[in-house]
Amino acid sequence: MTDAGRFEAYDEHEEEGEPKEEQGYEGQDGPEKGDKDASVSDSGGSGKGYGSGPRPDPEEPPRIPLPRASVEDTGRPLPDLVTDPVPLVLEHLVLKSLLGAWALAACSPEETLAVETHLGGCGSCADEALRLREAVGLLHKAESLDLDPALRTRVLESCLERRPPRIPVPGWAAAYDAETARLDALLQDFGDAEWHAPVRLRWFRADEATSRRTTVAGVIAHLLTVDGLAAIALGLDDPLGDVEADRPTPSARTEAYWRASHFPPNRSVRAPWREQSHDLVRTVSFTGGQAGGMTVSYGDFELPLHDAMLDRAFECWVHAEDIAEAVDYPYTLPSARHLHDMIDLGARMLPGALARRRRNGLASPRHGRHLGLAGGPGRSVRLEIEGSGGGEWLIPLDSPAAVGSAEHEVAHVALDGVEFCRLAAGHVSPTEAAAGQVGDREAIRDVLFSVASLSRM
Known part of the structure; x- marks a missing residue:
């Protein structure tokens, strides 16, 4: 039969609906190798590529190869699963x-x-x-790279027990020596970003919370200028030099120093501050402690040198905490002995602070029955400080020269030691101070507000 005849026969079978034969498309098996009639024409024009079998219907979906068989269906063995590691054989x-x-x-x-x-x-x-x-x-904990803050004190005490210093530091200057050393240790690894971190100084003035924004370097400049008041009393150089302050007060001196700086204070202020602190400790040590009675003027009031050094130690600690908070770094409390000395200074300054507030009309007037003669007893408030460095003090209410008397006690106030210090630094409001109170409410209020009035820039 000719090709034309074969195609005519194919058309006839298709029209009659006879079953079509599929050669070479069953499953995945293709046409046998060498079958010329089974080759598929790319153009699809001649139809010879389908051999003697029928051509696929154009309307049917294209024939797609089946997915590859999974390795599980091949009958081949699967690799063994390793459940437990084989231990190394070592000598x-x-x-x-x-x-x-x-x-x-x-x-x-x-x-x-x-x-x-x-x-x-x-x-x-x-x-x-x-x-x-x-x-x-026993190794050092990984979460903290800092040494124990009490390590320096323990090492020094151990050394001094074996060989006392030839020129000892007076006890009333020891707190200043320790606090300046702790602050300097905090500053030693600061980069430029930390030195320019913002810090807000806070204190109370006329019963109103006051603040001043500066930087870490600005705080050190503030400590430098106010410590200079003690330096002047000892005959050392004034850090202000030729700069004139409006008044010889801590705030006026600080503002004058800041204004005189051509640029905002930076890390270069650390060296003169630390050198001055060393000079102060060295000078009072060489005097054998006899200089403790010298007077240091703060402009509005005066303090003997031994109290002024405690005051400088207290302010150094307070501002070190301000700096540590600004750079998000922990800072520990002073030793219990030094903290007690600082609290004792604040308690001794309260009668004078209360008298100044009364002169300014900020405290209740004195009571006629208990005026408190000089050196005699008067109305008193028992101030109990709890925790590290705590103790008890009887605060005379009616006269700075009066003596606290348990017989004339009108109230009892209890405060945590750190809370008292933060109140004295102006970081806590007197109305918010957590205090246990018993007795005359007016007297208690006068004492708490007098503690806050001790704060200054």
Whole structure:
């Protein structure tokens, strides 16, 4: 039959609906190799590519190869799953050398398994591993790279017990020496960003909260200028130099220093501040403590040098906490002995502060029955300070020259030591201070507001 005849026969079968034969498309098997009639024409014009079989219907979806068979359907064996690691086979000396790394959790999983398997059967290595693991527990904690803040004090005390200093620091200057050293340790690793971090100085003035914005460097400049008041009293150089302040008060001196700076204070202020603090401690030490009675003028009031040095220690600690808060860094309290001395200074200054407030009309007037003669008893408030550095003080209400008297006690106030210091620094409002109160409410209010009035820039 000719090609034309074959195609006519094909058309006839298709029209009659006879079943079509599919050769070479069953499953995934293609036409046999070498079958010329089974080759598919790319153009699809001649139709010879389908051999003797029928052509696919154009309206049917194209024939797509089936997905690749999964490895599970091939009948081949699957690889074995490794459930437990095989321990390394290492010599005894090698395993013993790995004990230090194992104690520090620095071994690989295979080495760890090998060491722990070995420890189950070797008593000497097990004992050594136990000692190393206990030694690791004595290492410094990873979350803190700072030394114990009390380490310096303990080392110095131990050294001084063995060999007393040839020129000892007076006890009333020890707190200033310690607090300036702690602040300097905080500053030593500061970068430029930390030195220019914003800090807000806070204090109370006329019963109103007051603040002044500056930087970390500005706070150190403030300490430099106010510490200069003690330096002047001792005959040392004035850090202001030729700069003239409106008044010889701490705030006026600080503002004058800030104004005279061509640029905002930066890290360069640390060196003169630290040098001045060393000079102060060295000078009072060489006097043998006899200079403690000298007078230091603060402009509006005066303090003997031994109290002025405690005042400077207190302000150094307070502003160190301001700086630490600005850079988000923890800062610890002073030692209990130094904290007690600072609180004692504040308690001794309260009668004078109360008298100034009364002259300015900010405190209740004195009571005629208990005027409190000079050196005699008068109305008193018992001030109880709890916690580290605490104690009890009887505060005379009617005269700075009066003596506190338990017989004339009209009220009792209890405060935490740190809360009292923050109130005296102007960081807590008198109305918000957490205090236990018993007795005359007016007298208690006068004492609390007098504590806040001790604060200044």
